[in-house]
Amino acid sequence: MEEVRLIEVKEEILADNNKVASGVREKLRNSKTMLLNLMSSPGSGKTSLILRTLEGLKNNLRLGVIEADIDSTVDAEKVAAKGISAIQLRTGGFCHLDASMVTQGVNALDVDKLDLIIIENVGNLVCPAEFDTGAHKNVMILSVPEGDDKPLKYPLMFSICDVLLVNKIDYLSLSDFDMDALKKRVLALNKNIRILPVSCKTGEGIDAWVSWLKEAAAAYIT
Amino acid sequence: MEEVRLIEVKEEILADNNKVASGVREKLRNSKTMLLNLMSSPGSGKTSLILRTLEGLKNNLRLGVIEADIDSTVDAEKVAAKGISAIQLRTGGFCHLDASMVTQGVNALDVDKLDLIIIENVGNLVCPAEFDTGAHKNVMILSVPEGDDKPLKYPLMFSICDVLLVNKIDYLSLSDFDMDALKKRVLALNKNIRILPVSCKTGEGIDAWVSWLKEAAAAYIT
Numbered sequence: 001m002e003e004v005r006l007i008e009v010k011e012e013i014l015a016d017n018n019k020v021a022s023g024v025r026e027k028l029r030n031s032k033t034m035l036l037n038l039m040s041s042p043g044s045g046k047t048s049l050i051l052r053t054l055e056g057l058k059n060n061l062r063l064g065v066i067e068a069d070i071d072s073t074v075d076a077e078k079v080a081a082k083g084i085s086a087i088q089l090r091t092g093g094f095c096h097l098d099a100s101m102v103t104q105g106v107n108a109l110d111v112d113k114l115d116l117i118i119i120e121n122v123g124n125l126v127c128p129a130e131f132d133t134g135a136h137k138n139v140m141i142l143s144v145p146e147g148d149d150k151p152l153k154y155p156l157m158f159s160i161c162d163v164l165l166v167n168k169i170d171y172l173s174l175s176d177f178d179m180d181a182l183k184k185r186v187l188a189l190n191k192n193i194r195i196l197p198v199s200c201k202t203g204e205g206i207d208a209w210v211s212w213l214k215e216a217a218a219a220y221i222t
Numbered sequence: 223m224e225e226v227r228l229i230e231v232k233e234e235i236l237a238d239n240n241k242v243a244s245g246v247r248e249k250l251r252n253s254k255t256m257l258l259n260l261m262s263s264p265g266s267g268k269t270s271l272i273l274r275t276l277e278g279l280k281n282n283l284r285l286g287v288i289e290a291d292i293d294s295t296v297d298a299e300k301v302a303a304k305g306i307s308a309i310q311l312r313t314g315g316f317c318h319l320d321a322s323m324v325t326q327g328v329n330a331l332d333v334d335k336l337d338l339i340i341i342e343n344v345g346n347l348v349c350p351a352e353f354d355t356g357a358h359k360n361v362m363i364l365s366v367p368e369g370d371d372k373p374l375k376y377p378l379m380f381s382i383c384d385v386l387l388v389n390k391i392d393y394l395s396l397s398d399f400d401m402d403a404l405k406k407r408v409l410a411l412n413k414n415i416r417i418l419p420v421s422c423k424t425g426e427g428i429d430a431w432v433s434w435l436k437e438a439a440a441a442y443i444t
Contacts, residue, residue, distance in 0.1 A: 041263045042347050043368025072374040095348035124348050125264050126317035145367035146265025152294040
């Protein structure tokens with residue numbers, strides 16, 4: 001088990017976020033490391049997805065995880081228990097990560113020894129969509145119990161992501177969630193997004209997600 | 223069916239939020255109207271809970287609803303279809319309501335003819351907890367699929383609420399959600415909070431919630 005390192009982060013009000021974000025992207029390009037920003041509502045399954053992804057990728061890619069939480073270090077501890085380098089950013093009352101905060105996380109990792117760093121952003125469908133973290137790819141999770149109407153209410157998040165993982169498909173039998181209606185609403189906002197149904201509980205769909213991730217990472221690590 | 227009125231709101235950066243909030247509370251005290259602020263993550267069931275509450279209360283109290291959304295008017299339309307006065311506040315990119323925004327909603331309602339106004343805040347467990355809206359009571363929903371660890375991650379929201387509704391208990395059979403663990407975590411943050419398990423789908427527990435609400439409203443409307 002790895003040790004969890006905890007960093008208390010604060011927003012640098014005056015920093016030019018886009019400039020800092022470009023700097024992070026460039027730095028990781030040079031070290032051949034892909035940075036992925038994972039976002040969702042609270043409880044949609046970000047930590048479970050990361051744990052499933054670590055299992056699927058551990059023999060292929062060298063991984064690091066940056067966890068963001070307003071409080072607590074429970075998520076980073078779960079990741080570290082798998083032997084993965086985990087940084088916990090504690091954001092205080094903050095509702096999103098910006099590029100300066102991510103920089104602090106990246107600087108605490110030995111990036112030359114990592115192929116992929118996954119950021120688990122603060123659980124929130126609103127604010128994280130507004131701040132470039134410096135990630136190369138943005139991925140969001142929507143879970144079935146949240147409902148198929150969320151693209152109507154939180155359009156920016158769906159617009160900026162490269163992949164939408166529709167998690168908790170094991171709940172579909174108890175739900176009136178309409179997958180076709182969801183897909184139509186999402187594609188109307190973002191025609192290039194890849195939509196992948198998964199269940200972190202049963203493992204269904206995880207292979208397709210891991211395949212996407214390996215292929216995406218290949219462009220960065222070589 | 224009532225007509226939905228739409229107001230585009232902007233944050234008044236310089237306003238003293240606490241002062242405006244006290245003004246809203248006082249105004250509604252004088253008109254014998256209770257103001258309730260309902261908060262949760264996206265998709266936890268705020269609109270469904272409001273529709274169930276309207277059914278349960280319509281013969282007892284005169285109701286109005288203020289809906290907040292970053293985009294769309296779908297929620298206000300569902301409420302208006304029940305013949306209830308509904309104001310839709312469209313917050314643009316904004317992630318929470320403040321007291322100035324709520325004032326705009328309250329001013330658009332005929333408060334002398336209302337006993338209870340319910341605010342459906344933006345779906346977000348972080349930012350809405352930081353802003354006094356002027357409500358007399360704060361109520362939050364946590365749904366079973368979000369998990370029992372949320373009080374560890376979003377402690378402020380659980381600390382400021384008078385009632386926690388644990389929704390979607392119809393999902394308990396498919397879930398490893400631990401209700402006792404949740405209650406312990408919540409009560410450690412807020413020993414005065416009332417915790418009520420409900421299902422907006424089956425109606426289970428709604429009577430207890432409606433009873434709480436009638437009793438709470440009695441202190442304001444008489």
